[in-house]
Amino acid sequence: SSPPSLSSPPPTDSVVEDGELSTVCYRPEGLDQLLQQTKFTRRELQILYRGFKNECPSGVVDEETFKLIYSQFFPQGDSSTYAHFLFEAFDTHKNGSVSFEDFVTGLSIILRGSVTEKLNWAFNLYDLNKDGFITKEEMTDIMSSIYDMMGTCTYPCMQNDAPKEHVDIFFQKMDKNKDGVVTIEEFLESCQKDENIMQSMHLFDNVI
Numbered sequence: 001s002s003p004p005s006l007s008s009p010p011p012t013d014s015v016v017e018d019g020e021l022s023t024v025c026y027r028p029e030g031l032d033q034l035l036q037q038t039k040f041t042r043r044e045l046q047i048l049y050r051g052f053k054n055e056c057p058s059g060v061v062d063e064e065t066f067k068l069i070y071s072q073f074f075p076q077g078d079s080s081t082y083a084h085f086l087f088e089a090f091d092t093h094k095n096g097s098v099s100f101e102d103f104v105t106g107l108s109i110i111l112r113g114s115v116t117e118k119l120n121w122a123f124n125l126y127d128l129n130k131d132g133f134i135t136k137e138e139m140t141d142i143m144s145s146i147y148d149m150m151g152t153c154t155y156p157c158m159q160n161d162a163p164k165e166h167v168d169i170f171f172q173k174m175d176k177n178k179d180g181v182v183t184i185e186e187f188l189e190s191c192q193k194d195e196n197i198m199q200s201m202h203l204f205d206n207v208i
Contacts, residue, residue, distance in 0.1 A: 031046075038112075039111075039113070045104065048100075059099065061097060061098045062096065063087045066083055066086075066090075066098065067084065067087070070082075071083070074149045076150070078149065081144075081149075082148070085125060086125065088128070089124055090106045109121045115192065116192075120188075126138055128141060134181065134182040134187065135180070136171050139182075140164055144163040146163075170190075170197060174190040174197075176190075
């Protein structure tokens with residue numbers, strides 16, 4: 001068994017009072033800052049932190065751990081590629097790890113952000129090389145990874161070229177000036193105008 005870490009989490013069955021948990025988990029200024037930066041309550045942040053610390057005692061998640069946790073939610077398919085893209089979207093500092101702060105900041109947008117905030121987040125997810133544009137290839141890679149993750153039981157009659165056809169339709173709608181890339185402005189305008197795009201891109205069904 002691994003040696004106990006210095007900051008081992010409290011046993012999950014103990015009911016930890018507000019003040020006590022913030023001393024166990026956090027320098028209080030860290031918690032206060034996250035209260036301002038996210039749309040979670042103090043209690044929710046504490047519960048999230050306990051879960052995070054349980055899965056990741058070191059306080060940060062590397063990509064392999066992230067993939068492992070994610071695969072438990074989608075046992076019927078292969079979620080590793082999508083989890084890789086998602087990890088990169090959460091890893092805002094581009095240092096190969098996701099801290100609790102990175103995690104809850106992203107989660108707050110996905111769960112409680114405005115439509116525009118959510119779409120900005122999704123754009124960043126789809127913009128795989130983070131150059132400010134989404135290409136058809138990038139969108140195809142993401143859509144394929146979603147189909148892989150959902151597995152055959154979700155889309156039993158899907159053909160292999162389904163993601164590509166899906167993307168062709170979206171791209172036609174989004175790429176207003178037909179220059180072969182989708183900008184953030186085109187993305188926001190298309191998605192806000194056409195709710196079907198948001199739904200059929202599964203933008204927020206599978207993230208968490």
